Amino acid sequence: MTDILLNALFAGLLLAVLCGPLGALVTWQRMAYYGDTLAHSALLGLALGLALQVNLQYSVLITCLLIASILFALQWWRDIALDSLLGILSHSSLALGLVCLSFLDGQQLDLNAFLFGDLLAIVRDDLISLSIICALVIALLIRYWPALVAITAHAELAEIEGLPVKRLRLLLMLMVAATVAVAMKIVGVLLITAMLIIPASAAGRFARSPEQAAALAMLCGAIAVISGLAGAWYWDTPAGPSIVLGAGGLFVLGQLAPSYRRRRN
């Protein structure tokens, strides 16, 4: 039994580490809707994986990366309003995923596990692939962090100062896609964006630099994971939603606390 709990804890903490800095960047760039679109397309990836009978984790990952690339390409297509496009793609892919799954006659499929996560069902194999993706994304984040922060603060200035803004944006989108793909098993399709946005938003008020914000967001995510798992363990609540609820609680607490910035005035 403790094995299950330890696996879940490890997976949750890995996700918190990943979502801290990435979530901060996503929040600052107002890309929440984009995270939703990717999350919903993860379900489509799941349906594809089941239909083609390939490894589900990889089919979800590849679908997410593909959708991210398509969205990136569409961004530079002039005559389009990106937010409405995202809205259309987001819900169409969710609907398409659900319809496809219904055709697949899911005898071994528990849809709830994918919509809301099934953290306590995480096994050693999941942990290995999660660790690999986590290590890769963290390495990329460390390497490109200053540049990613610079394009977030002001993209045009960064471009004039010589940063490859488009490539950095693509990198960020692909990293979010990879995170969404691994997070599906943990918090589920419908709650992935929450793990990106809520810890980062809760932490933002207390940080004095982007790095502090990322670190605090990690910490906030970790506390949410631990409290959510505790809830799941002691009161038998669903783990994914409990974690998101934990993060939401931290956010509310943070709003009540006096902010570092306001106190200065």
Place this chain on the structure above:
Amino acid sequence: MNNSPLLALNQISLKHHQQSLLDDVSLSLSARQIMTIIGPNGAGKSTLVKIALGLVKPDSGTVFRQANLRIGYMPQRLSLNPLMPLSVERFLAMANTRNIDTALERTGISHLRKRPLHDISGGETQRVLLSRALLSEPDLLVLDEPAQGVDINGQTELYELINQLRDSLGCAVLMVSHDLHWVMAQTDTVICLNQHICCHGHPEHVSNDPAYLSLFGRRHAEAVALYQHDHDHQHDIHGDVVCEHHHHD
């Protein structure tokens, strides 16, 4: 002084949704020259600046920038997400860390160095943006409505500062501005833009141009002309007319 232009735009045109944003716009800027673009809202001023900077590709026409030209750009405004914590120093360090001290001294905001960007006033924010533009020790300073969101006193100070900087740095200035007093008093060349170039040349020349009058209205033009009259007594810079050819279609 080098005679080849720092920056030259040649017959630039740009359309968006079949609507023309810029039509056959040409301009050329040489070292130490101050050029101001004026025009009504939606005239394509910012777009033209972005094309000059290489941020936007025109549909047709060519952009020439002198090899190794160092450009400092001050965007219209800083729209930073309120959740993103950044100090003035950190914001400047994104460009480079070598010249931060000098740049802050030049713009007179050394005391703001450690302050969060969310904590400072509109005028101070504009100076932070200007400082960042100075970090590259530019040959060409590109300013898009530098005094936006700044109160009247602050505006005068800011324009004076820009003028000083031009003298001490010896850079050329390309700027979008609504402040016609500044335009008339301090600018070498005015470009009056309304998708196409309505008229251009020395400010005094432009303010009498029928195209300018129809664009800005006679009453406004008279106010400016009155100001100019005042000004003639103090300076002698209007003597040499650099009036270039002009056209309006």
